[in-house]
Amino acid sequence: MTKNNEPKKVLFGTNGVRGIIGEDMNPELVMKIGLALGTMIQGRVAVGMDTRTSGEALAAAMRSGLLASGCDVIDLGILPTPALQYLVREHYDGGAMITASHNPPEYNGVKVIESDGTEMDDNRTIALESLIFSGDVNIAGWQNVGKPTDESHRIEEYISGIASHFPKDCCKGMIVVVDPGSGPAAKTSPEILRRMGCIVHTINGRFDGTFPGRLPEPSPEGLSLLSETVTATGASFGVAHDGDADRAVFVDETGSFMSENLTFAMLARAACSRNPGMVVTPVSTSDVIKEVAANCGCPTTYTPVGSIYVARTMLKLIGEGQMVAFGGEGNGGQIFPQHQFCRDGGMTAAAMAELVAVSGKKISAIAEEIPSYxxxxxxxxxxxxxxxxxxxxxxxxxxxxxxxxxxxxxxxxxxxxxxxxxxxxxxxxxxxxxxxxxxxxxxxxxxxxx
CATH class of the missing domain: 3.30.310.50 (Alpha-D-phosphohexomutase, C-terminal domain)
Structure with missing residues (x-):
């Protein structure tokens, strides 16, 4: 209980539940989460995972729990978290993503997705935890056990869904280097950019849960190869993703790392100029976002830290009839309301490519137009x-x-x-x-x- 006697989350943190495999994260816990989630949803639930070595074991446990609760389970295989969220919104009653996002390789975890494609909110998560701890879950009889289906081919819908937001060949001839970090974006971001006309070079582009090229967190120290490849190929910029590709960070044409608040400001300014409205972001975000939004005549509203709070605030404002231009966090996680209400690294990479192409400027020159903090x-x-x-x-x-x-x-x-x-x-x-x-x-x- 909190100090005001309101319940709070125990297992789940800001973005799901995570832990070290063999210590505080294991298939038994994930199966219990699956049983509890299936009890709450009682429908068709999609399961996806990132590339971690423990992913298949935990995904199998999640599928087992969901099937045993009576849910039909759709296996989407390895894909970015925002891809699973996109597909859940379009087709399913809920979803579970096996991922530890940016955490080191020894970690894994679970993100729970609602039918609208957003992460489960605090109240629903507390109710889910209550079922996990009490064991008061639905165990289906032999006639009502769920049915499994493989629909991993649907990843194409996510790729084409992002590409459809941009004119065909809008970035024709632009050279871009993509570093998926051996994660699931290897299947999506290079293809999205190619469909926009980019010439794409990829590093760390094979699925590998040991993350041999760099850690899942795309830090400035870990992106030296990306920087070197950008300068060697004459690329317009380089983009790197975290372990589940809901974030994107950039290096400019000289190979210099661009801070996440800076690239957030660049994309927010473009969004506000095109479709004015509210910008939604957590209290941890730089004041540069408020300044560039104000310069476009757009107000800013603040939320607690966590993409779920940003996404749900955006939805609430839209439900109240307000215009919302953009949302995101100062960690490379941007939310494009015309696309979906979650952080999406693939969409962020595509939007940056279009911004550079349309401006006719180098990405470093666009960055210089942003106030310095x-x-x-x-x-x-x-x-x-x-x-x-x-x-x-x-x-x-x-x-x-x-x-x-x-x-x-x-x-x-x-x-x-x-x-x-x-x-x-x-x-x-x-x-x-x-x-x-x-x-x-x-x-x-x-x-x-x-």
Whole structure:
């Protein structure tokens, strides 16, 4: 229970449940999740996975639990998380993705998808956990056990669905380097870009759950080969995906890493210029998003950290009759409302290619048009987040404080966010200012308090 006696998630974090295989993640747990999920849905449920070595064992456990609960199970095989979400929205009553996203190879996990293609919200997840813990699940009799079907061919619908948003050959002759990181985007992003007319070079393009080329997290340190390949081939840019391809990060034509908040701002500006409306993003996102949106006459609204909160806020606003232009997080996860309401790395790569092609400029020149901000981050281990957050509140009395997620403090020339991690026993600290020295000072000041 939380301090106000409201229930909270136990197994599931910000984006699903994850753990190290053989320790806190195993087929038995996944089968229980499958039984509970099947009990809630009682329909046709799609199952997909990324390329991790443990994927098939966990996917088999998920399918077993769902079938035993009486659900028909559709096996979509290896595919990006947003591809599964797209196909669930079009065809099925729910979905389960076996993935640990950007975590190292020894991890795996489960993301649960609702029939509208979004991740399961907190209240429904708490109800799912209740079934897991109580064991009060539906076990079908022999006449009502679900039926399995393989529909892995449907990946083509996702590829063509993204390509259909752009004019054919809009990027004709543009050279792009794609680094799927040995993950499921190897099957999708290169083909999407080719259909737009790009000449595509691929590295780390074979499915391999040991991730021999780099780790699933596309960090600046791990993208040296991408940078080298971009400069060697004369590419317009390079794009890299995380382990389940719901995010995309970029290097420019010189091979230089582009911060995720910068590329978010570039794409948000393009979206707002084309279809003005609200921009939705978490409280951890750079102020550059608010500035570029405002310059296009678009307001910004903030959510807790997590793509599910962004997606559901976008849907809520649209349901209320408001125009929504764009959404996303400052980690390479962008949401295109005309496509679907989840982070989609393939769509992000395609949108960036079109932006560069239409502008007629180098991607670095487009980046230079975006206002410059400096964000610094830190994390500290803590088993008592509430006490540390109280210290911050007391030290920052008199400043503007927002508690949408953690404690967000704003000064006239800087802001900071202090929040507990959704997946680890850490307190995360973000500090940002247009002045790099001021950002560093705010971070150090908060560290001294904590």
């Amino acid at each position: 400096t964000m610094v981050k830190e994390k500290i281990h803590s088993d008592d987040a509430d006490t540390l957050l109280t210290k911050v509140r007391e030290a920052c009395i008199g400043q503007e404080i927002d508690e949408t997620d953690g404690v967000h403090v704003r000064w006239s020339d800087a802001w900071a966010l202090i929040r507990p991690s959704g997946t680890e026993p850490f307190i995360r600290i973000y500090a940002e200012s247009k002045n790099p020295e001021r950002a560093a000072y705010v971070k150090d000041y908060l560290l001294s308090i904590l």
